[in-house]
Amino acid sequence: MTGSAPQGRPRSEAARLAVLHAVDDLLVDVGYGAMTMKGIAERAGVGRMTVYRWWPTKAHLLVEACAADLPKELAVPDEPDPERQLTGFLTALAAFLTGSDAGAAYRALLGEAQHDPEVGKLVAGADLLGGPAREVLARVRGTLGGVPEDRFAAAELCGPVVLLVMSGSPAPDATALRAHAARLAKAWA
Amino acid sequence: MTGSAPQGRPRSEAARLAVLHAVDDLLVDVGYGAMTMKGIAERAGVGRMTVYRWWPTKAHLLVEACAADLPKELAVPDEPDPERQLTGFLTALAAFLTGSDAGAAYRALLGEAQHDPEVGKLVAGADLLGGPAREVLARVRGTLGGVPEDRFAAAELCGPVVLLVMSGSPAPDATALRAHAARLAKAWA
Amino acid sequence: MTGSAPQGRPRSEAARLAVLHAVDDLLVDVGYGAMTMKGIAERAGVGRMTVYRWWPTKAHLLVEACAADLPKELAVPDEPDPERQLTGFLTALAAFLTGSDAGAAYRALLGEAQHDPEVGKLVAGADLLGGPAREVLARVRGTLGGVPEDRFAAAELCGPVVLLVMSGSPAPDATALRAHAARLAKAWA
Amino acid sequence: MTGSAPQGRPRSEAARLAVLHAVDDLLVDVGYGAMTMKGIAERAGVGRMTVYRWWPTKAHLLVEACAADLPKELAVPDEPDPERQLTGFLTALAAFLTGSDAGAAYRALLGEAQHDPEVGKLVAGADLLGGPAREVLARVRGTLGGVPEDRFAAAELCGPVVLLVMSGSPAPDATALRAHAARLAKAWA
DNA sequence: GCTTAAGCGAGACGGTACGTCTGGTCTTACT
DNA sequence: AGTAAGACCAGACGTACCGTCTCGCTTAAGC
Numbered sequence: 001m002t003g004s005a006p007q008g009r010p011r012s013e014a015a016r017l018a019v020l021h022a023v024d025d026l027l028v029d030v031g032y033g034a035m036t037m038k039g040i041a042e043r044a045g046v047g048r049m050t051v052y053r054w055w056p057t058k059a060h061l062l063v064e065a066c067a068a069d070l071p072k073e074l075a076v077p078d079e080p081d082p083e084r085q086l087t088g089f090l091t092a093l094a095a096f097l098t099g100s101d102a103g104a105a106y107r108a109l110l111g112e113a114q115h116d117p118e119v120g121k122l123v124a125g126a127d128l129l130g131g132p133a134r135e136v137l138a139r140v141r142g143t144l145g146g147v148p149e150d151r152f153a154a155a156e157l158c159g160p161v162v163l164l165v166m167s168g169s170p171a172p173d174a175t176a177l178r179a180h181a182a183r184l185a186k187a188w189a
Numbered sequence: 190m191t192g193s194a195p196q197g198r199p200r201s202e203a204a205r206l207a208v209l210h211a212v213d214d215l216l217v218d219v220g221y222g223a224m225t226m227k228g229i230a231e232r233a234g235v236g237r238m239t240v241y242r243w244w245p246t247k248a249h250l251l252v253e254a255c256a257a258d259l260p261k262e263l264a265v266p267d268e269p270d271p272e273r274q275l276t277g278f279l280t281a282l283a284a285f286l287t288g289s290d291a292g293a294a295y296r297a298l299l300g301e302a303q304h305d306p307e308v309g310k311l312v313a314g315a316d317l318l319g320g321p322a323r324e325v326l327a328r329v330r331g332t333l334g335g336v337p338e339d340r341f342a343a344a345e346l347c348g349p350v351v352l353l354v355m356s357g358s359p360a361p362d363a364t365a366l367r368a369h370a371a372r373l374a375k376a377w378a
Numbered sequence: 379m380t381g382s383a384p385q386g387r388p389r390s391e392a393a394r395l396a397v398l399h400a401v402d403d404l405l406v407d408v409g410y411g412a413m414t415m416k417g418i419a420e421r422a423g424v425g426r427m428t429v430y431r432w433w434p435t436k437a438h439l440l441v442e443a444c445a446a447d448l449p450k451e452l453a454v455p456d457e458p459d460p461e462r463q464l465t466g467f468l469t470a471l472a473a474f475l476t477g478s479d480a481g482a483a484y485r486a487l488l489g490e491a492q493h494d495p496e497v498g499k500l501v502a503g504a505d506l507l508g509g510p511a512r513e514v515l516a517r518v519r520g521t522l523g524g525v526p527e528d529r530f531a532a533a534e535l536c537g538p539v540v541l542l543v544m545s546g547s548p549a550p551d552a553t554a555l556r557a558h559a560a561r562l563a564k565a566w567a
Numbered sequence: 568m569t570g571s572a573p574q575g576r577p578r579s580e581a582a583r584l585a586v587l588h589a590v591d592d593l594l595v596d597v598g599y600g601a602m603t604m605k606g607i608a609e610r611a612g613v614g615r616m617t618v619y620r621w622w623p624t625k626a627h628l629l630v631e632a633c634a635a636d637l638p639k640e641l642a643v644p645d646e647p648d649p650e651r652q653l654t655g656f657l658t659a660l661a662a663f664l665t666g667s668d669a670g671a672a673y674r675a676l677l678g679e680a681q682h683d684p685e686v687g688k689l690v691a692g693a694d695l696l697g698g699p700a701r702e703v704l705a706r707v708r709g710t711l712g713g714v715p716e717d718r719f720a721a722a723e724l725c726g727p728v729v730l731l732v733m734s735g736s737p738a739p740d741a742t743a744l745r746a747h748a749a750r751l752a753k754a755w756a
Numbered sequence: 757g758c759t760t761a762a763g764c765g766a767g768a769c770g771g772t773a774c775g776t777c778t779g780g781t782c783t784t785a786c787t
Numbered sequence: 788a789g790t791a792a793g794a795c796c797a798g799a800c801g802t803a804c805c806g807t808c809t810c811g812c813t814t815a816a817g818c
Contacts, residue, residue, distance in 0.1 A: 008793030009783045015795075032304035036773055047796040052775070104303075110355055111300025114293075115221035124357025151358055152349060152365045156372070159348030160341060166299055168313025169340055176341045183345075183376035197762025198814045204764075225804060236765045241806065390789070410682035414778060425791040430780070482681075488733055489678025492671075493599035502735025529736055530727060530743045534750075537726030538719060544677055546691025547718055554719045561723070565750035575767030576809045582769075603799060614770040619801070759818075769808070775800105782795065787788105 011054075018044040019051055023065045027101050032062075032108035059112055059119040062105050063126055069102035074132035082140035086157065086181035089136045093129075093158060094172060097165045107166060133158055146188040157184065200243075207233040208240055212254045216290050221251075221297035248301055248308040251294045252315055258291035263321035271329035275346065275370035278325045282318075282347060283361060286354040296355060318351075319343050335377040346373065396422040397429055401443045405479050410440075410486035437490055437497040440483045441504055447480035452510040460518035464559035467514045468539060471507075472550060475543040485544060507540075508532050524566040535562065578621075585611040586618055590632045594668050599629075599675035626679055626686040629672045630693050636669035641699035649707040653724065653748035656703045660696075660725060661739060664732045674733060696729075697721050713755040724751065 022044035026035045037058060041048045055061045073096045079085040096103040106128060113120040133154035141147045160180060164172055172180075211233035215224045226247060230237040244250045262285045268274040285292040295317060302309040322343035330336045349369060353361055361369075400422035404413045415436060419426040433439045451474045457463040474481040484506060491498040511532035519525045538558060542550055550558075589611035593602045604625060608615045622628040640663045646652040663670040673695060680687040700721035708714045727747060731739055739747075 005785070006793095007785075007791075009795075010793090012783095012795065031306075037775080038773060041796090045796085047794095048798085049776085050795065053794080107303040111303035113357060114296040114300035114355060117220075120357045127356070129352075129356070148368070150365065152353065152361055152369065155349040155353045155356075155358075155361075156369060159350070159352035160344040161348070162352050163318075163348035164341065164344040166303060167316070167318070167344075168302060168309045169344075172341055172344075176339065179337070180341065180345060184372075187372035187376045196816070197760075198764075199762085199816090201763070201814090226806080227804060230765095234765085236763095237767085238807085239764060242763080393790075409684070415780080416778065419791090423791080425789095425793090426780085427782090427792095428790060431789085485681040489681035491735060492674040492678035492733060495598075498735045505734070507730075507734070526746070528743065530731065530739055530747065533727040533731045533734075533736075533739075534747060537728070537730035538722040539726070541696075541726035541729050542719065542722040544681060545694070545696070545722075546680060546687045547722075550719055550722075554717065557715070558719070558723060561754035562750075565754045572811070573767095574765070574811080576769075578768065579809095604801085605799060608770090612770080614768095615772090615801085616803090617769065620768075757818100760816090762814090764811105764813070766810085767808100768810100769806105771805080772803105773805100774803075777798100777800070779797085779799105780795105782793100784792085784794095785790105786792105787790075 012050075015044070015046050015050055016054065018046055019055075019061070020065050020068075022046075023061050024101055027065075027104055027108075032104065057118065059109060059116070059122055062109050062112075063122055063128075066102050066105040066109060067126060067128060069100070070096075070106065070128055071132060073100055073102055074129075076136065078139065080143075082143045083178075083181050083185045085136060085140050086184060087178050089133070090157070090161060090177040090181060091174065093161050094165070094177065097162065098171045110166070129158055129162075130154055140185075140188075144185060144188045148188075201239075204233070204235050204239055205243065207235055208244075208250070209254055209257075211235075212250050213290055216254075216293055216297075221293065221300075246307065248298060248305070248311055251298050251301075252311055252317075255291050255294040255298060256315060256317060258289070259285075259295065259317055260321060262289055262291055263318075265325065267328065269332075271332045272367075272370050272374045274325060274329050275373060276367050278322070278346070279350060279366040279370060280363065282350050283354070283366065286351065287360045299351075299355070318347055322347055329374075329377075333374060333377045337377075390428075393422070393424050393428050394432065396424055397433075397439070398443055398446075400424075401439050401483075402479055405443075405482055405486075410482070410489075435496065437487060437494070437500055440487050440490075441500055441506075444480050444483040444487060445504060445506060447478070448474075448484065448506055449510060451478055451480055452507075454514065456517065458521075460521045461556075461559050461563045463514060463518050464535065464562060465556050467511070468535070468555040468559060469552065471536060471539050472543070472555065475540065476549045488540075488544070507536055511536055518563075518566075522563060522566045526566075579617075582611070582613050582617055583621065585613055586622075586628070587632050587635070589613075590628050590672075591668055594632075594671055594675075599671065624685065626676060626683070626689055629676050629679075630689055630695075633669050633672040633676060634693060634695060636667070637663075637673065637695055638699060640667055640669055641696075643703065645706065647710075649710045650745075650748050650752045652703060652707050653751060654745050656699070656724070657728060657744040657748060658741065660728050661732070661744065664729065665738045677729075677733070696725055700725050707752075707755075711752060711755045715755075 019040060022040045023035070026039060026043060030039075035058070037051055038048065040061070041051050044051075051061075055064070074089070074092050076085070076088040076092050079088060097107065109119065109123050109128075113123040130151065137147055137153055137157065147153060161172060161177070208229060211229045212224070215228060215232060219228075224247070226237060226240055229250070230240050233240075240250075244253070263278070263281050265274070265277040265281050268277060286296065298308065298312050298317075302312040319340065326336055326342055326346065336342060350361060350366070397418060400418045401413070404417060404421060408417075413436070415429055416426060418439070419429050422429075429439075433442070452467070452470050454463070454466040454470050457466060475485065487497065487501050487506075491501040508529065515525055515531055515535065525531060539550060539555070586607060589607050590602070593606060593610060597606070602625070604618055605615065607628070608618050611618075618628075622631070641656070641659050643652070643655040643659050646655060664674065676686065676690050676695075680690040697718065704714055704720055704724065714720060728739060728744070
């Protein structure tokens with residue numbers, strides 16, 4: 001009967017939500033750099049231990065906050081035409097990366113992963129962008145015969161947009177995204 | 190008489206080099222995350238003021254350390270065949286990102302740029318990857334008529350590799366790189 | 379219906395004893411400073427609420443643990459000769475202060491009383507040393523006519539030993555104790 | 568030539584004094600128990616590191632703050648009559664223990680020494696009360712032949728007063744002190 | 757060859773976030 | 788109703804690094 005009855009006071013769902021909302025708020029208000037565990041706890045009206053008890057690092061917090069929003073933000077309606085389907089996804093991706101809190105969190109995570117191997121593993125495991133991207137690729141695979149099955153295909157789709165945004169260049173405009181989708185469709189025909 | 194003769198003791202070139210070498214060493218030894226200004230100064234045998242006097246932030250240091258090595262690491266021999274030319278560049282890029290100190294510095298910079306706007310501007314201005322990438326694109330433009338002139342083309346070339354590496358996926362193998370080059374060549378024909 | 383039948387589950391005597399024993403153990407093992415309410419509860423296999431319910435502060439716990447042992451440790455056999463009677467008591471006092479757990483608890487209490495007025499009142503009220511001391515003074519008052527009745531007499535008897543031990547000096551040896559007893563006997567003759 | 572030129576920025580005397588004054592202030596305002604390193608640093612307008620750099624523990628701070636004031640507070644004028652000399656010292660001692668900040672600090676230190684061996688060593692080494700006490704004993708040794716040379720004599724003089732005050736009893740009045748001095752003079756005649 | 761202004765090393769300074777610890781309270785299910 | 792377990796808020800702990808400052812020394816250019 002191991003694990004049957006959890007003893008002691010149960011975890012407070014209110015505290016959990018308060019923390020995640022505080023993370024969202026602070027990402028908007030002060031940005032990732034100035035977001036501290038202390039600040040999160042205070043904004044959430046929660047003890048510091050409570051944060052550390054459930055999320056060992058700031059990165060774990062971000063992954064949870066980000067993973068909750070990401071699928072919703074990258075959901076695109078189904079489209080029969082593969083080029084339009086890809087364009088729709090790329091447009092959503094660009095908006096996500098440049099305009100949303102979750103996008104900022106995602107970019108921050110990807111950044112943190114470059115100097116903290118622990119976060120690196122976490123991000124690699126979550127494969128945040130990969131899920132939605134592979135879903136779109138699966139859809140267009142019906143009409144485009146040459147879409148590869150490997151992880152590189154998703155990178156080929158998203159990579160240019162991600163790199164451009166993260167490099168600080170102006171986000172790609174609709175024309176560029178349409179052209180990118182067209183080239184991929186042509187290459188994968 | 191502004192800007193006339195600089196009075197006082199001139200800047201010590203020895204100190205400047207010692208600092209840059211210390212940065213390289215520490216990037217390898219402890220990684221970006223654990224690299225502190227204090228640590229750099231101590232490793233270089235230099236006062237902390239001396240570091241701050243010449244490089245206002247850690248990012249400035251990295252940009253200088255990175256920009257020195259990057260063109261050398263991404264230099265590829267000229268190739269008449271455009272597909273082979275692109276493949277060569279992509280191979281060098283993957284090796285740079287995954288295997289070299291300068292590559293680690295570049296990734297760290299790109300990461301830091303996501304949560305520090307100051308660094309963002311710095312990185313956007315340096316356009317580190319853009320230079321070598323545009324040079325290669327200029328070369329293949331001779332044989333491939335459809336290579337666009339915009340910044341997006343460079344992102345289309347590099348983005349997939351960069352995203353894959355930064356996401357913590359295993360680096361793309363030679364086959365994937367060759368296929369990517371082939372698809373670009375086909376789309377840009 | 380006040381004071382009628384106590385409702386609900388009666389207080390667990392087992393828990394009470396477990397806590398007091400845990401206090402004794404921890405005083406020996408880790409000392410007063412590192413003794414925490416949490417640690418006591420865990421060592422006793424008891425919930426923290428149970429401790430707080432019966433002893434509002436660490437000091438109350440110590441007073442109870444100390445008051446139980448003190449009279450026993452300071453009990454000395456009756457002696458017709460007043461000087462020998464006093465010497466016997468002083469020897470027991472020195473042994474109590476330097477060698478026993480209850481002595482450590484007493485010293486810790488006296489210490490805590492210096493920075494916590496609440497504990498101060500508690501200790502002043504318990505008058506731990508005063509009881510046994512006054513008993514011995516009453517005995518010698520039969521043969522020594524000049525023993526005062528005030529509280530200062532007990533302090534005159536015990537104070538030097540207590541101060542020496544609490545100051546961290548080596549405990550007074552038998553010779554010193556005998557001489558002290560002799561001087562008191564002479565002065566109180 | 569070791570230790571000749573101290574390198575780096577010299578220690579700030581202003582900061583040192585500010586910290587010691589803050590300790591004095593806080594002892595009065597909030598008492599020892601509620602006096603925290605954080606509070607001291609803030610009250611002194613000083614960084615936390617600066618406190619820890621020079622005084623590893625709260626006890627070291629108190630010893631320094633106490634040792635500075637103690638000799639001044641326990642200084643008594645010379646008196647030809649040994650009984651009056653002792654009475655004068657005892658009066659100063661009672662006033663010091665019950666009425667002065669330094670006295671509160673001394674009692675707090677003695678208390679802390681009971682649960683922290685580190686502090687115990689510190690206090691034993693400083694021998695705060697011992698110095699003034701031995702000085703007075705040396706004076707009366709001219710007229711009283713039987714004053715012992717050992718540490719116990721000082722304890723015999725001070726101990727009763729210290730014990731009484733620390734136990735929370737009302738401080739001994741002038742009559743009691745005079746009687747104590749008389750008894751000692753008689754015993755040491 | 758003396759002056760002088762700036763660079764240099766060392767390291768203390770006021771701040772502040774870190775992650776851990778304990779205090780005291782509360783909320784469960786069990787007895 | 789009392790109990791064991793343990794989560795809760797609060798806040799002090801001692802450490803680390805930040806970027807600035809203040810020393811005494813060194814180094815050249817310019818008088």
